Structures are given as structure tokens and as C-alpha cells.
Amino acid sequence: MAENRILPSRSAKSVTGLAIVVAIVLFAIVAPFFTQNPRFSGNDAFLPPNVDHLLGTTKLGYDVLAQLAHGARGSLIVGVIAAAIAIVLSLIFGIFAGYAGGWTDEILSMGTNVMLVIPGLPLVMVIAVYAESRSIWLVAFILGITSWAGSAIVLRSQARSLRSRDYVGAAQVAGERTFRILLVEIMPNLLPLLAAQFLSALILAILGEAGLSFLGLGPSGSITWGTMITDANGGNAMSAGAWWWFVPPGLMIAVFGAGLSLVNFSIDEVVNPKLRVVADPAVRRRAPKAGASA
Amino acid sequence: SGTGEEQDGAAAPTLNVWAGSQTPITANFNPFAPTVLHGALGPVYETLFLYNKAGGGDPVPMLGETFEWNEDGTVLTVTVRQGVEWSDGEAFTVDDVVYSFTNEITKSTYLESAEATDDTTVVLTYSEPQFTNEFAILGGAWMLPEHVWSEKSVEEATTWANETPVGTGPYTVDTVSEASYTLVANESYWQEGKPAVKSVRYLGIDANASAEDLLKSGDLDWAAMFVPDPEGIAAAGGPAGYVNTPQDPTVLYTCANAELGCAGPQTDVAVRQALNLALDRGTINEKAFVGLTGTISPTFALLGRDDQWIAPDVDKQSPQAADVDAATAVLEAAGYAKGADGIYAKDGAPVELELVSVEGWTDYNDAAKLIEEQAAAAGIKVTATTVTWQEFSDNRQSGNFQLIMGGVIGTSMADPFQIYRDWFSGEYTQPVGTQLEAGEWNFTRYSNPVVDAAVATAAAASDEQAKMAAYTEIQHEISRDLPYIPLVINATQTFYNDAEFTGWPTEDDLYAFPPSWGAVSAGYILANLEPVE
Amino acid sequence: MGTLEVRNLVKDFRVGHGLRRSRLRAVDDVSFTLEAGKTVALVGESGSGKSTVARTLARLETPSSGEILLDGRPVSGSRNALRAYRHEVQMVFQDPFASLNPFHPVAHHLERPIRLHGLERNREGVTARVHELLERVQLTPAETYAAKRPHEMSGGQRQRVAIARALAPGARFLVADEPVSMLDVSIRLGVLNLLARLQREENLGVLYITHDLATARHFSDEILVMYRGQVVERGPSDRVILDPQHEYTKTLLAAAPDPARHGRLRDEVRAELAAS
Amino acid sequence: MRYFVRRIIFYAITVWAAISFNFLIPRLMPGDPAEIMLAKMARNGEIAPGVERTIRLLLGSDTDQNIWEQYVAYLGNLFRGDLGVSFTKFPTPVTELIGAALPWSLGLLGLATIISFVIGIAAGAWIGWRRGTWVDHIIPGSTLLQSLPYFWVALLLVYGFAVVNPWFPRIGGYDVFTFNGPEATMEFAGSVLYHGLLPALTVVLSSFGGWLLGMRNMMVATLSEDYITTAEAKGLRRSRILLGYAVRNAALPSIAGFGISLAFVVTGSIVMEQVFTYPGLGKLMITAVQGNDYALMQGLFLVITLTVLAATFLMDIVYGFVDPRTRQNG
Amino acid sequence: MSEPVLTARGVSIEYRTAPVVRAVRDVSLTLHRGEILGLAGESGCGKTTFAYGLTRLLKPPAVLTSGEIVFHDRGGEDIDVTALDGDALRAFRWDKVSMVFQGAMNSLNPVITVRAQIDDVLTTHRPGMPRAERAERAAELLRLVDVDPSRLDSYAHQLSGGMRQRVMIAMALALEPQVMIMDEPTTALDVVVQRGILREIMRLRERLGFAVVFITHDLPLLIEISDRIAVMLEGAIVELDTAENLYERPQHAYTQRLLESFPSLTGERGDFVRTGEAAGPVVRAPASDDQAAATPALEGTA
Ligand SMILES: Nc1ncnc2c1ncn2[C@@H]1O[C@H](COP(=O)(O)OP(=O)(O)OP(=O)(O)O)[C@@H](O)[C@H]1O
Ligand SMILES: Nc1ncnc2c1ncn2[C@@H]1O[C@H](COP(=O)(O)OP(=O)(O)OP(=O)(O)O)[C@@H](O)[C@H]1O
Numbered sequence A: 001m002a003e004n005r006i007l008p009s010r011s012a013k014s015v016t017g018l019a020i021v022v023a024i025v026l027f028a029i030v031a032p033f034f035t036q037n038p039r040f041s042g043n044d045a046f047l048p049p050n051v052d053h054l055l056g057t058t059k060l061g062y063d064v065l066a067q068l069a070h071g072a073r074g075s076l077i078v079g080v081i082a083a084a085i086a087i088v089l090s091l092i093f094g095i096f097a098g099y100a101g102g103w104t105d106e107i108l109s110m111g112t113n114v115m116l117v118i119p120g121l122p123l124v125m126v127i128a129v130y131a132e133s134r135s136i137w138l139v140a141f142i143l144g145i146t147s148w149a150g151s152a153i154v155l156r157s158q159a160r161s162l163r164s165r166d167y168v169g170a171a172q173v174a175g176e177r178t179f180r181i182l183l184v185e186i187m188p189n190l191l192p193l194l195a196a197q198f199l200s201a202l203i204l205a206i207l208g209e210a211g212l213s214f215l216g217l218g219p220s221g222s223i224t225w226g227t228m229i230t231d232a233n234g235g236n237a238m239s240a241g242a243w244w245w246f247v248p249p250g251l252m253i254a255v256f257g258a259g260l261s262l263v264n265f266s267i268d269e270v271v272n273p274k275l276r277v278v279a280d281p282a283v284r285r286r287a288p289k290a291g292a293s294a
Numbered sequence B: 001s002g003t004g005e006e007q008d009g010a011a012a013p014t015l016n017v018w019a020g021s022q023t024p025i026t027a028n029f030n031p032f033a034p035t036v037l038h039g040a041l042g043p044v045y046e047t048l049f050l051y052n053k054a055g056g057g058d059p060v061p062m063l064g065e066t067f068e069w070n071e072d073g074t075v076l077t078v079t080v081r082q083g084v085e086w087s088d089g090e091a092f093t094v095d096d097v098v099y100s101f102t103n104e105i106t107k108s109t110y111l112e113s114a115e116a117t118d119d120t121t122v123v124l125t126y127s128e129p130q131f132t133n134e135f136a137i138l139g140g141a142w143m144l145p146e147h148v149w150s151e152k153s154v155e156e157a158t159t160w161a162n163e164t165p166v167g168t169g170p171y172t173v174d175t176v177s178e179a180s181y182t183l184v185a186n187e188s189y190w191q192e193g194k195p196a197v198k199s200v201r202y203l204g205i206d207a208n209a210s211a212e213d214l215l216k217s218g219d220l221d222w223a224a225m226f227v228p229d230p231e232g233i234a235a236a237g238g239p240a241g242y243v244n245t246p247q248d249p250t251v252l253y254t255c256a257n258a259e260l261g262c263a264g265p266q267t268d269v270a271v272r273q274a275l276n277l278a279l280d281r282g283t284i285n286e287k288a289f290v291g292l293t294g295t296i297s298p299t300f301a302l303l304g305r306d307d308q309w310i311a312p313d314v315d316k317q318s319p320q321a322a323d324v325d326a327a328t329a330v331l332e333a334a335g336y337a338k339g340a341d342g343i344y345a346k347d348g349a350p351v352e353l354e355l356v357s358v359e360g361w362t363d364y365n366d367a368a369k370l371i372e373e374q375a376a377a378a379g380i381k382v383t384a385t386t387v388t389w390q391e392f393s394d395n396r397q398s399g400n401f402q403l404i405m406g407g408v409i410g411t412s413m414a415d416p417f418q419i420y421r422d423w424f425s426g427e428y429t430q431p432v433g434t435q436l437e438a439g440e441w442n443f444t445r446y447s448n449p450v451v452d453a454a455v456a457t458a459a460a461a462s463d464e465q466a467k468m469a470a471y472t473e474i475q476h477e478i479s480r481d482l483p484y485i486p487l488v489i490n491a492t493q494t495f496y497n498d499a500e501f502t503g504w505p506t507e508d509d510l511y512a513f514p515p516s517w518g519a520v521s522a523g524y525i526l527a528n529l530e531p532v533e
Numbered sequence C: 001m002g003t004l005e006v007r008n009l010v011k012d013f014r015v016g017h018g019l020r021r022s023r024l025r026a027v028d029d030v031s032f033t034l035e036a037g038k039t040v041a042l043v044g045e046s047g048s049g050k051s052t053v054a055r056t057l058a059r060l061e062t063p064s065s066g067e068i069l070l071d072g073r074p075v076s077g078s079r080n081a082l083r084a085y086r087h088e089v090q091m092v093f094q095d096p097f098a099s100l101n102p103f104h105p106v107a108h109h110l111e112r113p114i115r116l117h118g119l120e121r122n123r124e125g126v127t128a129r130v131h132e133l134l135e136r137v138q139l140t141p142a143e144t145y146a147a148k149r150p151h152e153m154s155g156g157q158r159q160r161v162a163i164a165r166a167l168a169p170g171a172r173f174l175v176a177d178e179p180v181s182m183l184d185v186s187i188r189l190g191v192l193n194l195l196a197r198l199q200r201e202e203n204l205g206v207l208y209i210t211h212d213l214a215t216a217r218h219f220s221d222e223i224l225v226m227y228r229g230q231v232v233e234r235g236p237s238d239r240v241i242l243d244p245q246h247e248y249t250k251t252l253l254a255a256a257p258d259p260a261r262h263g264r265l266r267d268e269v270r271a272e273l274a275a276s
Numbered sequence D: 001m002r003y004f005v006r007r008i009i010f011y012a013i014t015v016w017a018a019i020s021f022n023f024l025i026p027r028l029m030p031g032d033p034a035e036i037m038l039a040k041m042a043r044n045g046e047i048a049p050g051v052e053r054t055i056r057l058l059l060g061s062d063t064d065q066n067i068w069e070q071y072v073a074y075l076g077n078l079f080r081g082d083l084g085v086s087f088t089k090f091p092t093p094v095t096e097l098i099g100a101a102l103p104w105s106l107g108l109l110g111l112a113t114i115i116s117f118v119i120g121i122a123a124g125a126w127i128g129w130r131r132g133t134w135v136d137h138i139i140p141g142s143t144l145l146q147s148l149p150y151f152w153v154a155l156l157l158v159y160g161f162a163v164v165n166p167w168f169p170r171i172g173g174y175d176v177f178t179f180n181g182p183e184a185t186m187e188f189a190g191s192v193l194y195h196g197l198l199p200a201l202t203v204v205l206s207s208f209g210g211w212l213l214g215m216r217n218m219m220v221a222t223l224s225e226d227y228i229t230t231a232e233a234k235g236l237r238r239s240r241i242l243l244g245y246a247v248r249n250a251a252l253p254s255i256a257g258f259g260i261s262l263a264f265v266v267t268g269s270i271v272m273e274q275v276f277t278y279p280g281l282g283k284l285m286i287t288a289v290q291g292n293d294y295a296l297m298q299g300l301f302l303v304i305t306l307t308v309l310a311a312t313f314l315m316d317i318v319y320g321f322v323d324p325r326t327r328q329n330g
Numbered sequence E: 001m002s003e004p005v006l007t008a009r010g011v012s013i014e015y016r017t018a019p020v021v022r023a024v025r026d027v028s029l030t031l032h033r034g035e036i037l038g039l040a041g042e043s044g045c046g047k048t049t050f051a052y053g054l055t056r057l058l059k060p061p062a063v064l065t066s067g068e069i070v071f072h073d074r075g076g077e078d079i080d081v082t083a084l085d086g087d088a089l090r091a092f093r094w095d096k097v098s099m100v101f102q103g104a105m106n107s108l109n110p111v112i113t114v115r116a117q118i119d120d121v122l123t124t125h126r127p128g129m130p131r132a133e134r135a136e137r138a139a140e141l142l143r144l145v146d147v148d149p150s151r152l153d154s155y156a157h158q159l160s161g162g163m164r165q166r167v168m169i170a171m172a173l174a175l176e177p178q179v180m181i182m183d184e185p186t187t188a189l190d191v192v193v194q195r196g197i198l199r200e201i202m203r204l205r206e207r208l209g210f211a212v213v214f215i216t217h218d219l220p221l222l223i224e225i226s227d228r229i230a231v232m233l234e235g236a237i238v239e240l241d242t243a244e245n246l247y248e249r250p251q252h253a254y255t256q257r258l259l260e261s262f263p264s265l266t267g268e269r270g271d272f273v274r275t276g277e278a279a280g281p282v283v284r285a286p287a288s289d290d291q292a293a294a295t296p297a298l299e300g301t302a
């Protein structure tokens, strides 16, 4: 019955995943209103976690929690924008190729495949160097335009299979225009898939931004989890024993990524019913006749 | 040369030096190549004299024994050391000295002639007075073996990697790999019995953090780098020797001259003055530089060393605490008014500045963030961003910036003249958009006829009084105009292993500038070291 | 009253990729005429080109050559002509699970053709017509069904919606490509009956495509037998089934299961084995 | 055969695209490499006019060729294996630098990728096979691993196992305090292995989760295929069903997607190499980027892309062998 | 009537989903040696589930909740199938009862050759068999189903649908089982091809004497080929009789209605189709004609 649902309701994985994602997103939205100015250097430096500074302070006396909250905002902005750009591009390349077929398809998918095997970071690095000053938007943009190929491939194959569905033919026979068919008939059925692709693109972009920051090519002037790790590393947080500065941003990225993956996992199960796994019902107590180990 | 020397490894320990973040290392011992390895400059090639940037004092004779200027500073007579051999066994002669000054690569435009008047004397004749260039001539020109270099055309000479350099220094090159290069003692070195340390390895390590870890574990014996917690190195088991020699000013370059194309609020001297007053240098030193930097003088004379050159009626030190009221008063007097967002503005243009520092120079990055905060308190919006070194360099060269956090190269002699001439005079700059020429350092595009005239006067002045009068004029101008807003005298921390090697320059005996990357001085120090038995 | 005529229809497909493309003639010189109020059955084994004929008639494929004439006039390719054509000729697809968009409710499927063909302008008019259509295909109460999504309905119900959709523009000709082959045996006749009734009531011309010879016989006036893209036999339905002329028709008839022949296959095999 | 022809055409086009990207990007960049070079030299003293001329010639600015002539010349140079001269390591040819770094990256990444691939596939197969049991709880853990930033893992490992507990070396591809350069000795080989451990562990830790999850999903999907039920009905041994029927089929997408994932791993390890001062391509890439060393950057980008392509190509061939369907129709 | 070879008594199977689906309800059935037993019924009535139950192939969430399945071996001993476990179950499968599934396309492992798949069966169940003999046997099996033995080295995708199904039948015969369960083995095929395969099965049955459980929803087909037919409705068997009786004298209303769903090909041209509304009696009380097709769990896979 779950054909139209993007998220299945109750599976431990999806609930956990969703809870993590929602919590972190809320944290990013709400927490900055309650924390200190993340660039307030009046606190003592390298304070371990305490009542006033739940996650301690940095070398410059910045409150780590405040940084983490603003960093969450920064990272999410980068992630969401990059993912949105990637999704739009992959829609154009994927769905258009899949629906159009023929030579259009051949050429577009060739382009997609090429983009896919060209390793992203070197390309991003080269483009990032080209940019004069890197705002958070620009970094997001660069990450977006270099990371769409993977989803384009998936969307293309899906669009191809949807295109041959009879309901597309039926819409044509009813006299619908191609654009409307794409938009109204095909797109909605790609929603779960799009959602899944969006979420993976999101975490990839956040990771990408972190990597860029570490190389000194990140968004200048903004706070993200990536710049936090980089600052912590540059400020010798580890050797100063300031784990509270170094560990949280990395952990946030990982946990957020895990949350998104779990949600994706559940979406996968909606898209592909074969993945729905049923736990072995508790039949052990029954007589061996009752078909025990299968 | 092979690796056969390893047998004596146990007896004579190898000294491990941090060669900087420059992996992969590629063999290049050509002192004229931009990518030359540090080991060439001092340990292999030497100059006529050694100038002690750290302690001042008389130049130390190296390949030259004595020198003498004529009255007007256009003729310099140098007596050359005898009995020195090149590392390939050839004798070092006055002809080599002459060659070193007259070859196509290094010949300066104002050198009229260089002649060996006998086997021990070389006379250099210039078209203009060169008193103030003494360091560049005697302490900065590398002595080259004519029999090797004269075979190279100019083109070759600049692109030549010179993998087995022939020099007069205490060391010769043994091996080079992408991770390290090793120097071994030059057994025929002219200083009897030196060097006592037979083998030196320079290691390329990319991240400061890694180098710091290796210092702590005692793997590195000599490294100069910024470490926030210098005591921690020895405490963790690393080398216990540590010396801090603040020498080079750290400043905010402002693109100051609207006439040469600078744009932005910082072209208004009031904004620069306000920013100068708004800075809390104490906090910057305390937090970003962990209290390791020195106090800067707005005259750019090095406090302590150059005190005699500071005019009595200028501020000796830049203000150490923020004076927000004074800062806002300056702005208001200049017609700025505070906007709703707390930022001053004039004619609708808010005082918003972009401050650039080099990515990965964490102390600078931190200082920039602090400045952002401090300026905001005075109603000036500064946005700190980071760029790669290369971008920073490009911006600086072309004048394409508002504020840059950067260094000024401190003078090697106890005299600020070189800074005044190279960094402040209008002849040493170019319009915005044009790259500075070689030797021009006036990145701020500052141009002030009073300063220019005073610099010319000082250059030709043969007595101290005349020079001082010119300097006073310069100092008045620059401490008012603030094209470079002085911040601190940057820390130069050097860590050395005095448990295994002795003879290092120390706080008490700064006989040479101590960091491992110091040109000439590094070779001089290495030659003076001795392994502990 | 009206005719839909197919003349010398040929359809080639290009198969394969890149350099090694080749042609596949799916339909080879097929001609027939659909008349209002009459049903023509198109039978033949899998891959014989039946669906291709259907899709070409619905203008989902363009013929490689040949003509389609509506009421004796050739149909041009212009957008307006195409719309006018689709006003008259509609199609019911084979798979009721695939021919309705799982994302949209039943109402959407019926409203779109009504709006596209400009039959009603205002919302109430459209809704009324949707309900009327649903009642015509016996999906009552119409309000309930209009709100349902395809996955909330059984195969038979879906196929009824599909039929209603085909009727929505007020079409005079219906191409039904195996409309019941995906349905459960016990409901096939129900759907066919419905189609038959509508055909009679609205005087439709129907092209009934099937591989089930029995329903072809009972449901249609004329049968065309297709084999490898060509029509190999045609005639009144009883004649074709009871007195097949072409070899292929005979093979097809022999292969069709017939409960009346129970046990015969076993006996034949036994006889064969005994003989060898 | 058609399959291979198609793939080869694909590779040819990709190589061409990479090469052309490479040509275009620096030409879109601002700044003049020769100017930067000269500025850099100026820090060591004055530059004689002759030197300046040489450098301008060398770095090819001020050319009056049009873009097409440049493109042709560029292709010509590539064809001769000439990638230009690095300028952060002036005057070392780019090929020489890359040549020295390539074996390190290939060795480290190659080995680490194979290990992580094998572990990931094996673990994924196992978790998929035992689906519906407690092993499903491993999934959330591996999603966590999958989203770890490579360099963060590297830094943590360094801190834990090289600084606090100095069990592993802090930097380098071999013991730079003992060896003056690569040698052909057992000790050296041992040192290389020892130094490769933490970097390899980083790659394995942060990449095997991806393989694992992909394989697990495919495994679950495969296990619901009819041929698995058939195999069970045939009474085959479980090991045979697992290996011959389930894993064989479930691993196909992972093999097909190997190149793509490899591109991700390469991406991650670029940053990782910086942490370990590992003498590989990633390290070099960072040097190039930080020094605006266009020639080196171009060369590296090309070589990294080609390496990934080569790996993809190899996997394609492997795929051709394990999946008979590809051999017939593309 | 000959002796029984497989007896199922009171078999019930549930899918432990929410809500629980009782797919097979208390089914008892006896299969005699050498007979073809047809199992007819609409989609979703539990035919496949029952077949899986017979061979113990049920996977979670399916559970055999009650019932007994006994296999009467040729030697006379009885095997309690529901009690089999582990190796004993493995040894029982295919050797005694083999299966041919609906989708032949998907029943063959796409990545290994036909030969390897037949070999798998032989090496597992006949461990001592020398390689040459196995090769010979494989070739023989293919010849048996009228497929050229050169096809042994083909992969599934290189065979046509009919050939694949023949290969599956050959494989099912590899161990000369006493029972073969065929779950809609010809549904996806063309009538002409279907006929060929049916003929093949009949021929092999005559020669090898195995019993067949033939599952399909095509009642006319069953009537034509089966000895006896069981009609299943909502998990229960509602009628079980010889094909002749069932055709001529259907007892259960549902059977009658099923039969009426198939107009005769060559018989009287009844007018019931064209006048339509006089379809057979409605069996299930509230149902409109097609309620039965609403099998949610199968959606999307159909
Ligand atoms: N889009 C297409 N591209 C290439 N070949 C096609 C295409 N559509 C159909 N064909 C081929 O054309 C031939 C006729 O196909 P068609 O679908 O018309 O047969 P059919 O009689 O409807 O078969 P079935 O009874 O299985 O539905 C087949 O060989 C088919 O493979
Ligand atoms: N995995 C499952 N989970 C829950 N219910 C299931 C599952 N598989 C089958 N069922 C339900 O069990 C019932 C019997 O299904 P089964 O597949 O045995 O029917 P069938 O008679 O073989 O149908 P068909 O003719 O369509 O193959 C159906 O109602 C179906 O919805």
C-alpha cells in the first residue's frame, strides 16, 4: 500500500534516521539564537566543557557550542544548495536523456558518464582556485555543479523505465504535451528517488566542503563544520588535548550523514520492494514442523 | 655521491632540520632559482660577510676579510680571504668574486665596474652612493665559482637545478629524495676543524602540526615555526633549546593610494587612523600569537635594536589597547556617521573592509578574526577571509586588496632605511593592476613626496645627523598616514636540540639569526655546532 | 457513419546501437477498416505486431509508410489535426497496473482528457462529467471512486477506469490492446461485457487485440490473423475460427487449449510413444 | 564484442574530455603564471632582464597563437608525454614529479581500495545473507563510517596511534630519518609497509562502509530472485548458493560501479595524504593548488583522471568476465 | 488409481504480516504416482504458497502453522517432509520432489552456464559421479527435452523463453524425481510454444512415470491435460475431481463460474458474451466481479 509514500512509516531505521536529521536541522535553525556570538573572543581560551560553555572554548576563546550551531547552519546551507543544484542538473541530464531517448540520450548520458568518472575533488579544487574569493554560496555552487552525475545516471534509468509505462502513453493519447507529461506524470513518481538522491548529494556536499576547507579552499569568512575542524587542526586542538573542539564537528558530520543514510535506506525500501526485509518471525518455540530454518 | 657514509652514522649523529612544507623536494641548489632549497644558502654558498639580523654588531668576515667605502659611497674596496677552496678542489680567487658581481644573472644596474686590483683585493665602483645597500652587496651576494657558472648561459643559469653545487660553505650535497636531502661536511672547509656535525638532513614536512609532533617526539633537531605553546615541546620530550627573536613587523597592508587606483574606505587616512586606534594589540598578541610577539613601533625601527633611529617626538610604540572613543572621534571628525547597523558611513558608503590573510597561517588567521571583532566595536566592519599564499601574493603584487595581513621584512642591519626606501617610497610602487617590479616592495601604493625626498636625502647622507633628520621627517609622515597599520613584531621561534648538539645561538649569545631557514646565518650556525659526546 | 481506415501500414524499428543498427519490420503492409458499431479482432502470436498496429493507430508511433484515414480523410501531423484525431480515436492499454499513474487519483485520469479536449470549462461541469463516466463503467458510487488512487483498486476496476478515460473525449473509435489479458480469469468477461455494451450503446468502432481466439470469436464481427507483421487471414469471425484457411491460423487454433479435448493430448502422446 | 567496442569508445571520449577540460580551465583562470613566477623570484633579489625573458618564454604567456593553435600544440605536447614544467618546483618537469608520486598513490590507494572493497563486499554479503537477524544492527554503524570525513579520521588516527601512542610513524611514505631515499632493500620495503598502515587504515575505514551498504542491498534484492529459490529447491549446499548464486550476482553492480566509487576514494584520499605528508599524487595536487602551479595541476588532474579511468577499464574487463550478458549485448 | 506418492493433510500457511494473511487453509491433498494433478484458482488464492509449503521453501514471514506432508518413497518408506531439517532436507529436495517455477527467465542463474547449473545438482546429490558421466547426463537431459546439447554452454540470456523453460524441465528431471511441481510453467509463453512444452511434459511423464502438480489459472488447459483437478479458492480447496467430471459436472458454484469464464472456442456461439450481463452466479457475497484481484502485497511486482 506504500506506493505513494515517500517515507515508510515505522521502521526502526527510518525513525532513528529521521530523528537524527530533524534534530540536527532544528539545532541548526534554533540553536544559533540561544548561543553566544560564535566569534566572541572574550572567553578564556581552551576551556574544557563546563556549565557556561557546554562544549568548552577554542584557542581564541570562542564558544564551541556556538561555533557548532553556526557551523551546522553553514554546512547545511552548503549542503542544501549544492544538493539542490546537483538535483536540478541531474534532473535535466537524467530525466531529459531518459525521456528523450535516441541521440539526445546517447550524448547526454555520455556527458554524464564522463562527469561521473572524473574524480570530483581535483576538479573542484581547480575551479575553486580559479575563483577569486569564495563565498559560502560559491563553494556550494561549485560542489553542486560537479556532483550531479551519479544521480543523473539513476534518474535516467528510472525515467527510461517510466517512459515506457503505459500511463505515459495514455497521457499522450489523451493529448497531453510532453512537458506536462514530464512534470505531472513522470516527475511525481520519481519523488522518492529524487529525495534519496538529494539526501546523498547533501551529505556528499557537506563532506566535500569539509575537505575543501581543510585544503584552504573552503568558504572564506563563514563558519561550517569543515572550517571548524580545520581551525581546530590549525590551532593544534589535538595536541593541546582540546578534543571538545576537534571531535564534535567531525562527529556531527558523521552522525548527520548516518541519519541521512538511514532515511535513504528506508526510501530505498519503498522504491525497491525487494529490499523489504522481514525479520524471522518468532517461530522457534513452535514444533519443528512449522518450517523452522529457511 | 653515494650513501656509503652511513657507517659513521652511529658515531656522528645526523642533525635533522625541518625544511618547511615543501614536499616533494626536488633537487635545486641554484641560489637564483625561486625554488632553491634552503640548504644551498649558507651551508653550501657563502657571502663575503655575515650580518647579524638578530643582534646587530659588526659584520662577521666570511669570504671577505675587510671592506672600506670611499667618501661618497660609490667605491667599495673588499679584501678577500686567502686559502679558501671550492668544494671541487679549485681555489677560490678574486676572479670568482668579480665574476659573482658581474655575471649577467646578478649584475645590478648601478654597478659600474668590479675589478681585482691584486690577488686579495676587489674594488666595486657604483654610479650612485650605496651606503644603504651595504647589506645587499656584502651580506646578500652569493660567491660563485666562475669555472662552473661561466659555462652556463643566462637562460641555463636561471633554469639550472645545480644538483651538485660547488660552493665554499661547510657542507656539500650528499643525497636528495622527495622527502629529504642530506648535506655532508665539506672536509676542506676554510674554517679549521669545522664543521663538527658531519651530516645534516633537511626534511620536508607538510603540516605545521606534523612538524610540531615530530619536534615533540625529538625526531627534529632544529626547526623554526610558530608554536603556541613553546614550553610544551621540551615538556613532551622534544629539544629543550628555544629562542624567540621577533624581527619582522606584522602589519595590515592597506591599499592606500586612491590616485594609483586603490578603492575602498581604507584609502581615507581617517579610516586607517581609526582602525589603528581600534586595535587591541595586547589581546592580539595574547590570543592569536600566544604572547610571543614583540611590540611594534609605528616608525618601523626595531625597538631595542634600532632605538637610536627613532625620532624623539613620535610615538615609540603603537597603542597596545583599543581606544574606541578615540577611533570613533577620528571617524566623526572626518565626517563619518554611525548607521543603523552600527557601522560608520560617509556619503552612503559604509566603512566595510575585506581583510585577507593566508590560509593555514593560523596565527594570522586568528589575528584577523580578532581584528574583525575589535573593528566592529569601533563601528568598522572588517570581514576576514583567507586565500592561498599564491593569491595573497598576486593580490599584493597587483594592489588588488583592501586590507592584507602580512609581514614586512625586517632589516638585517640596525637601521630601518631599507624599509623606508623599499616599502614606503613612491618610486617603489606601481599603479593598481600593474605588478610591482622586482625589488619593489611598496605594496600599499603609498606615495608621499615628503617621504620620497627624505629617503633620497638619507641615502646620500654620509653623517648620522643628516640621516636622523631625514628619518624624523619620514617617521612623522608614516606614523600619521599609516599605509601599513603596524600590529606586532612577529615572533620567530626557533627550537634546537641542545642535548645532542651545542653551539646554538641563544638568548644570551645571539651571534647569528637563529632560525633554520635564515640565509647565510644557517650555514654559519651549522658550522659552529658540535655534537655532544 | 464513420470509418477509421488503415492503408498499407508499414512500421520499421531500428534496433541495436551505434554502428550495428539494423531494421526490424514489425508491421508489414497491413490494411483494414474499422467501422462504427463494428468490432474487428486482431489476433496472432506474441511479437506478431499487434501492439505496434495499435500504437500506430493511437499515433504513439509514426508509421514508416502507409496511411491512416479518418472518415476517408488522411490525418495530417499538425498539432491541431492530432488533437482532433485523438478526439475521435482512443486507446485502452493492456496492463491496468501500468496504464494508470500511481501518483494520481482516478479523477485526474478522467479530468485531463475532458479538459484537454475542451468538453467542459468549469470545475463543476468537469466533475459532473467524471461522475457520469464512472457510472457508465459501473464504478458506483462515483464520488468514492473518483477519489481513489489506482493502487486502492483491483485490476478490473482499474481497467474500467482506463475504459472510462478512453471514452472521456467522446471518442468514436476505440483501440483495445489486450484489454483483459492481465486480468484474473473470472473477471475478464465482466470487463469484456462492459466494453461490448458500451460499444453497442455508443455505436463505437472497436479494434480488439487479443491472443485469446475464443473471445475474439465471440466478441468481434471480423477477425484478422497476424503473423510476423502481416495479416495472413481475415474474415467473419466464425468463419475464421471454424474454417481456418491459412496454415498459421490452423496451428494457432490447434494450440489453443480446449477443455472439450480433455485427455486427447495424453492419448496422442501415448500413441506416439507406442509407435516409436 | 560490441560491449567492448562501446566501452572503448566511451573511454576515448572521456579521455578526450578530461584532456580538453584540462586545456580550458587554466585558460579561464585569471593571472599570468609568468608574472607570478617573476614575483616569486623577486623575493630573492633582483632579476636581470635576460632572466625575465627566459621565464616568459618558458611559461608560454604572451603567445600570439590563437586558441586552436594552442590546443593543437597542447595535444602535440601531450602526445610526446610533455606536460610542461612545474613552477613551484621550477624547473622540474611535471612528468618527473608525477612519476615520482604516482607509485606511492597507486600502491597505497590500490591496496587500501582492494582491501576495503573485499572487506566491504564480504561483510555486505554476510549481512545481506543474514538479513532479518541481529546483524542488521551493523547497518547504522556502517552508515556512520561512510560519512566520516577522511581527513578527520586521519587526524584522529594520527593523534591516537602516532602521537599519544607512538606506535606508528607520524609522516612520510617510509622512514625519512633512516633512509635518504628509496632503496631496493628489505628494510626499506618493511618501512614502506609500516608507514602505509595508518594511511591505508584511513582509506579502508572511511570507504568500506559504502561498499558494505551497496553490497548488502544488492544481496537482499538478489536473495529474493527466483533463481535463488530454485537453487534452494535444488537442495544445493548453502555455501554454494551463497557464493555461486547470490554473491556472484549481487556483486555485479559493485564491480560495475567500481570506477565511480574509486573516484570518490581518490577524492577523499587527496586530503588524507596531506595529513600524513604522504608522497603521493594528492599531496602533490595540494602543493600545486596552493602554489597556483597550473602546469602541475593540469598534469595531475589528467593523470588522476586517467588512473581512475584505467582502474575502471580494468574493472570493466573483469565485469565482462563475471557477467556473461555484457559480452553479447551492450 | 495407483498408490499415493505425496500426501498433504490439513496444511495451513500464514503470512505473518500485519494483518496476518491466511494464504492456505487446511488443505488436504493426495498425489498419486504418475498422475497429473491440476491446481487451478485465481490469482492470490494461495497456489504458489501451497507449492512452496510442499517443498519447504517458505521464507519469512510465511509460516506453516499446521498440517502434515508425507512423501511416500518408491522403496516404501514414508518421509515426513515437515520434520526434515538441514542436510536431510537438502537431500530430499530435487531428488524426490523437483520444481519448475513460473518465470523461467529468472529461475536460471544469469551468470553461470546451463551446464554448471545442471552440474550443481549432480555434484550435490550424486557426489560420486565422475565428471564424464555428469557431462553425458547433462547432454542426455537436454536431448530429452528436445534442446540441442550444444546449448549446455549457453547462458540464460542466450536462450529463448521456450528453451529456458525446457532447460528448467530438464534440470528438474536430472535426478529422476518422483514428483514434479510446476508452478505456471507456461504462462509467459506463446500458445504455440506452450503446446510444445505441454506435449513434452506429457511425453516425459509417460516415459519416466513421475507425478506432476500442475499449477495454473488456465482451467481449460488443465482440463485438457490433467488427470485430476483441484480448484482452490481463498486458500482452501473447494473441489477436487477428475478432469472429466469437473468439466462436465462441476459441483461447486465457484468452479462453475470459473468454467463459464471461458467461452468455448469451437462450440456453440453463445450470445452471452455480446449481450453480456448474464454472467455466472456471483460467488462471494459482497464482491463486485473483480474484488479478488485486489492483492495488495503483490502490487508493483505484477
Ligand atoms: N519500440 C520498439 N523498438 C524496437 N522494436 C520494437 C519496438 N516495439 C515493438 N518492437 C518489436 O516489434 C515486433 C512487434 O511487436 P508488438 O509489440 O507489436 O507485438 P505484439 O503482437 O503486440 O506481441 P504481444 O502479443 O507479445 O504483445 C516485436 O518483434 C517487437 O520486439
Ligand atoms: N510475502 C508475502 N507477504 C504477505 N502476503 C503474501 C506474501 N506472498 C503472498 N502473500 C499473500 O498470500 C496469498 C497467496 O499468494 P500466492 O502467491 O500463493 O497466490 P497464487 O495463487 O500463487 O497467485 P498467482 O496466481 O497470482 O501466482 C495472497 O493473498 C498474497 O497476497
Ligand SMILES: [Mg+2]
Pocket: C050, C051, C052, C177
Ligand atoms: Mg502486444
Ligand SMILES: [Mg+2]
Pocket: E047, E048, E049, E183
Ligand atoms: Mg503464484
